Amino acid sequence: xxxxxxxxxxxxxxxxxxxxxxxxxxxxxxxxxxxxxxxxxxxxxxxxxxxxxxxxxxxxxxxxxxxxxxxxxxxxxxxxxxxxxxxxxxxxxxxxxxxxxxxxxxxxxxxxxxxxxxxx
Amino acid sequence: xxxxxxxxxxxxxxxxxxxxxxxxxxxxxxxxxxxxxxxxxxxxxxxxxxxxxxxxxxxxxxxxxxxxxxxxxxxxxxxxxxxxxxxxxxxxxxxxxxxxxxxxxxxxxxxxxxxxxxxxxxxxxxxxxxxxxxxxxxxx
Numbered sequence: 001x002x003x004x005x006x007x008x009x010x011x012x013x014x015x016x017x018x019x020x021x022x023x024x025x026x027x028x029x030x031x032x033x034x035x036x037x038x039x040x041x042x043x044x045x046x047x048x049x050x051x052x053x054x055x056x057x058x059x060x061x062x063x064x065x066x067x068x069x070x071x072x073x074x075x076x077x078x079x080x081x082x083x084x085x086x087x088x089x090x091x092x093x094x095x096x097x098x099x100x101x102x103x104x105x106x107x108x109x110x111x112x113x114x115x116x117x118x119x120x
Numbered sequence: 121x122x123x124x125x126x127x128x129x130x131x132x133x134x135x136x137x138x139x140x141x142x143x144x145x146x147x148x149x150x151x152x153x154x155x156x157x158x159x160x161x162x163x164x165x166x167x168x169x170x171x172x173x174x175x176x177x178x179x180x181x182x183x184x185x186x187x188x189x190x191x192x193x194x195x196x197x198x199x200x201x202x203x204x205x206x207x208x209x210x211x212x213x214x215x216x217x218x219x220x221x222x223x224x225x226x227x228x229x230x231x232x233x234x235x236x237x238x239x240x241x242x243x244x245x246x247x248x249x250x251x252x253x254x255x256x257x258x259x260x
Binding site: 028031033035036037038039041086087 | 127130131133134135138150151152153154156157158159160167
């Protein structure tokens with residue numbers, strides 16, 4: 001069984017080795033209404049972290065089809081413990097992705113993984 | 121420049137409902153058009169255009185728009201009593217005789233049909249309750 005200290009080292013080493021991109025995490029903090037009832041969300045940066053991303057596998061797409069549907073989706077990895085929530089925006093290399101699924105809990109996670117879809 | 125009649129109706133409904141402290145105490149999620157954004161506190165109110173037509177008057181020189189809007193309180197069915205109170209409060213607030221608004225006139229508003237719908241949201245039982253409201257509006 002892996003100890004907590006060993007797992008922490010694995011997480012740190014994996015983050016250093018595998019996360020090659022910069023990710024700005026933004027969250028909707030305020031909602032304003034105009035006189036016609038339409039809403040405007042204001043997104044605020046809550047963190048900047050290292051991230052890695054690649055295409056999701058078939059299991060992810062099948063399991064979460066009810067959320068992802070036909071959206072162009074990526075698997076995004078961030079360090080364990082990162083504050084990321086459903087429908088947060090992830091800004092990576094000029095691309096904005098919206099978090100659809102947070103893949104937790106997982107056994108002995110080296111990274112925190114989310115499924116996020118492109119916003120065009 | 122004339123004002124689109126749906127704007128007159130939306131502005132009337134939004135200002136009337138959101139300005140009532142009793143209703144807002146029932147529905148802290150506020151009044152939203154079309155849909156409530158993520159993380160909106162429930163219960164909340166939705167107003168949505170349902171159907172309508174233009175009524176020509178005096179040879180189409182001045183048309184009145186007859187519109188139907190869906191106005192409902194939405195939330196978990198565990199709060200059914202509060203949702204029903206909210207729907208009753210909407211019924212108290214919206215019906216009106218002729219009144220002037222920015223950009224035109226609301227010729228009248230009344231509840232055309234009651235509305236009640238049950239649905240499952242992420243496995244939980246939610247209630248939508250309110251009504252279809254007919255609004256007659258004329259742009260200035």
